Amino acid sequence: MSVRIITGDCRNIVPALEPFDCILTDPPYGETSCKWDRRVAGWPALVRPLLKSTGSMWVFGSLRFFMETASEFLDAGWRLSQDVIWEKQNGSGFMADRFRRVHEQAVLFYRDDAPWSGVYKLPQVTNDAKARRVRRQVGPAHTGIIGANVFESEEGGPRLMRSVMYVRNGHRQGTGHATPKPEELLEPLLRYSCPPGGRVLDPFGGSGSTGLVADRLGLDCTLIEADPATSALAADRLARVGGMFATMAAE
Known part of the structure; x- marks a missing residue:
């Protein structure tokens, strides 16, 4: 099994890819003024044809993100099945007049033309x-x-396994990325949704955490990352752990 890292805009790349068993991704939430946090419109509709009818898609985000983009998922033909709360040790809120936010959500979607009973799942x-x-x-x-x-x-x-998971964030894992998702958080999600030997897609590859976990579980994985510098960081992480990977630029 191997990891493929493609550098480029996922909206230009996904139409040419083959179907996947599972999608796991952490898209920009659009809640800050940071350049890397700009929402990417239209991606839920573009990745849907890539998911097999037995597959499902984990998407990380905040409640605000999911409320403000709900129509994108609904109109694209996605149906929500469940959510998981990631509790972390450090807060990420910027407002002193609110509760300190120490959680994010991972929401599981599946295709609305496929029955939930036929979707692959392995309870953890x-x-x-x-x-x-x-x-x-x-x-x-x-x-x-x-x-x-x-x-x-x-x-x-x-x-x-409980739907609220306490896992320390990945800021100290030396990824060089602003918001890396910890591998300990992603592993049970991939084990739950991707069959052995299956194929995983992450259209917002970021620091490469999805690829690292997929490689460890014996899954094929395709990461797409728009920023060349971030893509290089992900490749470096995989190289440091001896992962099998290939890098390429979008044509």
Whole structure:
């Protein structure tokens, strides 16, 4: 398996690519005046044809980002299935009159012409369950009517991974990137959504974290990064860990 890094605007590159099993990306949120934080209009519609009907797409962002771009995802034929909250140790808010923001969201989308039942997913677990016996009553309304049953767990046994994940940010990982996503955060998302030996696309490759995790999991990965300097940083990260990768410029 290998990682391919393409330097260029994803809107000019994705139409020529082959289908992928999973998309995982961290697009610009458009919440600061930084040059690298300018939103890229139209990308949700362009990447949709690249995703197999059994695939899904993780997108990082803030609540403001998703509210203000909701129509782009809806009009492009994306359906939301769930979200994960990333809790980090440092805040990123600039306003002293608000709560200090120490979280971001990762939202999972799938194609609206494909049933959720047919989308690949491998639920992730952590081995830290507490020994207990729980009797569930008939039917919470939000899941439909279910029969009463008893659930038993073992001390230190598996339990479904929580939707709130505490992971330290990647600022100290020497990436040279302003907002690198930590590998520990991306790994369970890729394990959940990409089948073994599958293909991953990140149209906003940034520091290359998606490529590093994909390489470690034995997945093929294509990273697209518009900024040549950032693309070079991602290639350097992969080289330092001995990753198999190739770089190219968009034609």
